Amino acid sequence: MGTEFLKIKECEEAQDIIQELFDKYCKAQSEEIDCEDAYGRVLYNDVYSRMDFPPFDKALKDGFAILSEDSFGASEESPNTLEVIDFLEAGSITDKKVEKGKCVEISTGAAMPEGADAVVMVEYSEKFDDKVNLLTTATPSQDVAKKGSDIEEGNLILKKGDVLNPGKIGVLLSQGFKTIEVFKKPSVGVISSGNEITMQGEDLPFGKIYDVNGNMIKNDAISCGCDARFLGVVRDNYDQVKEKIQESLKEVDVLLCSGGTSAGLGDVIKHVLDELGEVYIHGISVQPGKPTIVGVIDEKLVIGLPGNPVSALMIFNAFVAPPLTKMAGIERDFESKVVNGVMTRRIHSPVGRMQYQLVKVDGSDVHPIFKDSGAIFSLSSADGYVKVEKSVELLDEGEEVEVYLFN
Amino acid sequence: MGTEFLKIKECEEAQDIIQELFDKYCKAQSEEIDCEDAYGRVLYNDVYSRMDFPPFDKALKDGFAILSEDSFGASEESPNTLEVIDFLEAGSITDKKVEKGKCVEISTGAAMPEGADAVVMVEYSEKFDDKVNLLTTATPSQDVAKKGSDIEEGNLILKKGDVLNPGKIGVLLSQGFKTIEVFKKPSVGVISSGNEITMQGEDLPFGKIYDVNGNMIKNDAISCGCDARFLGVVRDNYDQVKEKIQESLKEVDVLLCSGGTSAGLGDVIKHVLDELGEVYIHGISVQPGKPTIVGVIDEKLVIGLPGNPVSALMIFNAFVAPPLTKMAGIERDFESKVVNGVMTRRIHSPVGRMQYQLVKVDGSDVHPIFKDSGAIFSLSSADGYVKVEKSVELLDEGEEVEVYLFN
Structure with a gap:
């Protein structure tokens, strides 16, 4: 207890730092894959026609x-x-x-x-x-x-960044492409931690809860175009956390840890990062999700997300999804995932910290979800979140807001 | 040559017949899967909470x-x-x-x-x-x-038809679900046929073209929530087509054949269907895509799509995607995939047949794509199609239209 946050950052500063770290350590990579497996993948290069089509009159x-x-x-x-x-x-x-x-x-x-x-x-x-x-x-x-009337050899037919849908793959196939260079899916590992965490299929002793974050954050990363794996649970123990992080970094490009709900674990991850690498962010001035930690070990990113699932989901969406998606080659315009609506109830917000308020969107109605940040069931109905600036004390009923939709 | 179309149907009639055949022979099925593999799957049942959450104060x-x-x-x-x-x-x-x-x-x-x-x-x-x-x-x-303050045991937490996103899976995990019953992905096989068809990676002799439809239609089916496989190419030969269809039907629920561009192949598939089962539709009054054939062999659906890729894509989207998607448990509102826009150029349409005009959508501008229906490159820019009713001879520049977006 009594965690000291020595590198607390404002939201935008944190976003910039995380993007810079991705740019430096997590560069987009490519791989050559068979066109028959290319559905949903992202082109790494512009593609030019190899031959006239039709190839004959x-x-x-x-x-x-x-x-x-x-x-x-x-x-x-x-x-x-x-x-x-x-x-x-x-x-x-x-x-x-x-x-x-x-x-x-x-x-x-x-x-x-x-x-x-x-x-x-x-x-x-x-x-x-x-x-x-x-x-x-x-x-x-x-x-x-006529030969070449549809397309002549040497013309631009598809562009870097194109997401390969059935029609675009059809175009590649017609030109005889057997393989194609696409963005490699970023390899992401997820570790869940906490002494209270129990895996599904096991009995749940008093005082314990089932793990949510491991598979939830894995799925979030998949939704960003990543190849993501849940690597298991560790206890709130320095040696175990250190060993698991070292072992995991051999396998993945980016490691996402979600702390237990206890403050202690954030400390453990911070100390491991201090010992093995460097901490860049320790704390973001946002509610919920303050105990977020970002560091680098052996030129690989390690991000510690809050333990409670709602906070973890919001921090992931606001701070991790944009650079991960970019690394995956997907030009997702996160601003275009914003919809406008009207608050159906007043919400209060702490002054001095950005607040992310979970909401459900129903047409133009924006319903705030009021459960405490440890509540799980809000996840089943949440569509996204509203940002409440740190200088704002309340959003009134009827106020127009922008909703950042989840992936 | 000289194919006789004895069971030509109007568009809506064809859609109804295909849906009825799916309802009869391709009922939605369920399977129990591990929650950790459930991302993107569709719930087969309502789900109730098994325990209070939190499980303790x-x-x-x-x-x-x-x-x-x-x-x-x-x-x-x-x-x-x-x-x-x-x-x-x-x-x-x-x-x-x-x-x-x-x-x-x-x-x-x-x-x-x-x-x-x-x-x-x-x-x-x-x-x-x-x-x-x-x-x-x-x-x-x-x-x-308080114990149960988030959710009490026995409450409805997720609904049949819910697509399992990270948050919804999180809710299942929190309740200790290790497995969950979801809609089984319909098993779809795709056969490509025609003497002119050559596979990528092989040399292309004069007069031949590379196969497009096999993998394109496979990907279309995947986009409808199916487990789809390309089963290979057959030549325009009765025995070969018959053997391939019989063999394939052992493996899949629905078989999609895309004929070569020659009229002969439609005949072959029709004769195979006549011998082994029954033909329900032979020809749809639509341009492009008239030579569509729908039949049943051993209580399994066999659908012959046009050979040229643009026609195949449109027929698939208009006639096959809705029932396949329904079979996959996905409540996709195809009408909600309609956007409004304004034609940027005039198009002419044959009277007496519904026409599907391929278009590219740019804001509210709807650009018709004019290449002949055998053209492949239109596929790389097409966003969907506009329906021109059979009584309509032209859509003028500036006219408001509804665009049916592709998946």
């Missing part, structure tokens, strides 16, 4: 590939008759050449035979034996997609 | 657990002095009882000792030896979260 209809001039003047009353010298399905080729008076029967998607410059649809033809009557006049290029 | 602050009446009248000028009989950290218990004149030093999160009904914060106390001076008056229950 392509028939757009079932019918007859002709020299267009052979159809000039043709009509139902006065058809032009051509010799059918071959049949082409999609994927087939022929070495026969279409010359004056000749044509090739063709399926949609097939490459146009040499010499032909138009397709007459089957609906405007009458085939008999090895001949066909054309019942209409076709213009040059009619029902033909 | 819990200290909300670091300080001293007292009988509140022992603090009455205390102030900085005139402190009340109590004997400190024990120290409780979170997770610890004591068999000592707090009686008049006694107290227990306590950490945030610890269970209140028997007899105590309030906490005096450490900031309002002075400890010396085994005694403490209280510098303030505490009211009963001050800084104590």
